[in-house]
Amino acid sequence: MHAPLFAALIRLADDHLILGHRLSEWCGHAPMLEEDLAMPNIALDLIGQARALYSYAGDIEAAGRDEDLLAFGRLERDYQNLLICELPNGDFAQTMLRQFYFASFMLLFWAEAEGSSNATVAAVAAKAVKEAKYHRRHCGEWVIRLGDGTEESTLRMQEACFVLEPYLGEFFAVDDVAIEMSKASILPNPQSLRGAWLADVCEVFVSAKLQAPDLTHAHKGGRQGRHTEAMGHLLAQLQYMQRSFPNMTW
Amino acid sequence: MYSQGLIGAGSDNTETPEFLTAFQARIDADEKIEPNDPMPAAYRKTLIRQIGQHAHSEIVGMLPESNWITRAPTLRRKVALLAKVQDEGGHGLYLYSAAETLGVSRKEMTEELISGRAKYSSIFNYPTQTWADIGAIGWLVDGAAIMNQVPLCRCSYGPYARAMIRVCKEESFHQRQGYEIMFTLAEGSAAQKDMAQDALNRWWWPSLMMFGPPDGDSLHSDQSTLWKIKRFSNDELRQKFVDATVPQALRLGLTLPDEALAWNEAEGRYDYGEIDWDEFWSVVKGHGPLNKDRVAVRKKAWDDGAWVREAALAYARKRAARAATPLVAE
Ligand SMILES: [Fe+2]
Ligand SMILES: [Fe+2]
Ligand SMILES: [Fe+2]
Numbered sequence: 001m002h003a004p005l006f007a008a009l010i011r012l013a014d015d016h017l018i019l020g021h022r023l024s025e026w027c028g029h030a031p032m033l034e035e036d037l038a039m040p041n042i043a044l045d046l047i048g049q050a051r052a053l054y055s056y057a058g059d060i061e062a063a064g065r066d067e068d069l070l071a072f073g074r075l076e077r078d079y080q081n082l083l084i085c086e087l088p089n090g091d092f093a094q095t096m097l098r099q100f101y102f103a104s105f106m107l108l109f110w111a112e113a114e115g116s117s118n119a120t121v122a123a124v125a126a127k128a129v130k131e132a133k134y135h136r137r138h139c140g141e142w143v144i145r146l147g148d149g150t151e152e153s154t155l156r157m158q159e160a161c162f163v164l165e166p167y168l169g170e171f172f173a174v175d176d177v178a179i180e181m182s183k184a185s186i187l188p189n190p191q192s193l194r195g196a197w198l199a200d201v202c203e204v205f206v207s208a209k210l211q212a213p214d215l216t217h218a219h220k221g222g223r224q225g226r227h228t229e230a231m232g233h234l235l236a237q238l239q240y241m242q243r244s245f246p247n248m249t250w
Numbered sequence: 251m252y253s254q255g256l257i258g259a260g261s262d263n264t265e266t267p268e269f270l271t272a273f274q275a276r277i278d279a280d281e282k283i284e285p286n287d288p289m290p291a292a293y294r295k296t297l298i299r300q301i302g303q304h305a306h307s308e309i310v311g312m313l314p315e316s317n318w319i320t321r322a323p324t325l326r327r328k329v330a331l332l333a334k335v336q337d338e339g340g341h342g343l344y345l346y347s348a349a350e351t352l353g354v355s356r357k358e359m360t361e362e363l364i365s366g367r368a369k370y371s372s373i374f375n376y377p378t379q380t381w382a383d384i385g386a387i388g389w390l391v392d393g394a395a396i397m398n399q400v401p402l403c404r405c406s407y408g409p410y411a412r413a414m415i416r417v418c419k420e421e422s423f424h425q426r427q428g429y430e431i432m433f434t435l436a437e438g439s440a441a442q443k444d445m446a447q448d449a450l451n452r453w454w455w456p457s458l459m460m461f462g463p464p465d466g467d468s469l470h471s472d473q474s475t476l477w478k479i480k481r482f483s484n485d486e487l488r489q490k491f492v493d494a495t496v497p498q499a500l501r502l503g504l505t506l507p508d509e510a511l512a513w514n515e516a517e518g519r520y521d522y523g524e525i526d527w528d529e530f531w532s533v534v535k536g537h538g539p540l541n542k543d544r545v546a547v548r549k550k551a552w553d554d555g556a557w558v559r560e561a562a563l564a565y566a567r568k569r570a571a572r573a574a575t576p577l578v579a580e
Pocket of ligand 1 (some may be wrong): 307341399417421
């Protein structure tokens, strides 16, 4: 088994599953019917990407774990998503800002991964890049509308910036797995995307009349399975059926 | 989904007999009535009420199923359920648009819903307690919806008929998907079979109630039939549903919770037991297990989202005042 590739795929898959899970919590509760369609749409893309990544990780591992065993069958400490993905949704401003940050990052990430030396990764990236482009535009538009909307929406968007800011640095953290992936030209080095990401965020923030984020103080630990207190509760729902009724076909 | 009830639709005709006769002649000639055509006020009112109730049913119907999105047992099921609930939201959107062609706004309809004045299909006032409920809803509730809606594809009002054609295709996909969930459970472990049987026990009777009160009690059927808004009576549709669904239950190896259910050779149909109409009317009048919760959840989403809708409007106004440049560069 190619251990760093497996680890890298699980990280990415966890990001997409956990964020897709959070976004799906909005279904039926959105501020307007159009968003009750748009948010599940984005969640569907994210969970679809997670499925492709888990399946491939399962193939690489060759230990008989399929997408569901990987998605549902692990302990909290074994999930390796970015902390920002697991944070509770907060209000619509916080949800859209998080989604914009993530989509902006993933668009850069997938665009580079389209040229991956690994054909499966390149194929996942080619599909995901189109989806991330739409997510970034949709969510970026909301960041602008809310940032430059009413007094209340501006305050809420500023609060969202404040809440999410400590979770941004983790996007660009590099460790042995990340270095290995980038050396083998399989996945981009996240550190190398930082400048382009910040430029993209700043461009939207200028229109949104928001202040550029400060990445100095960053919470980390997601990649090592050190999660926030919210994670266990999320997993309690996510894993409810598989824990209550193990080893069954659904 | 559900044209049940139409409780309290009034008719205050001030139109001349000639006008009403000419309108009825168009209906009898199977002409489609379009938004700008002259129509009796009662026809308009009946449609606004029916399409509005139908739209609300789609929207409230998202809640019992979205209750299981975060707990779906596999990724495949999670994706399918998310897509299904999203489809129901889409149905709500087409239907509100169809109702808007009759001169009522989505905002007005939404305000009626969250005030608790508007009706929607009573079935959604029951809780989804287990994963099998997601299978049972797809199979039975979407199945009953199809029985109601297929005839509406030929409804005399053009925008409603066209919306129904699109909606029916998706509903039959939902029905097959729900049946497939039930089938998988019925083939599964003892715990899964029990779960499937329990869900059928709880959803069967409320599904039969989806077709509305028995024909003798239905207030609006006669006029709606003349106007070709309704093509079959409540009891006719209910019978079609029973006849289509009983063999499906047998194929699953599940037992319908009705001791009176039996094949009637002479009539070529299934006889079924007495529906608990007290329960039906109690739920319709707001006393079902979750009526208050469903309305409260919709109201909370609407109220919590007010600042978002205001901000979107405020931004659109500012933007209209400025030069048109792309919001986010490609
Ligand atoms: Fe429907
Ligand atoms: Fe529907
Ligand atoms: Fe449906």
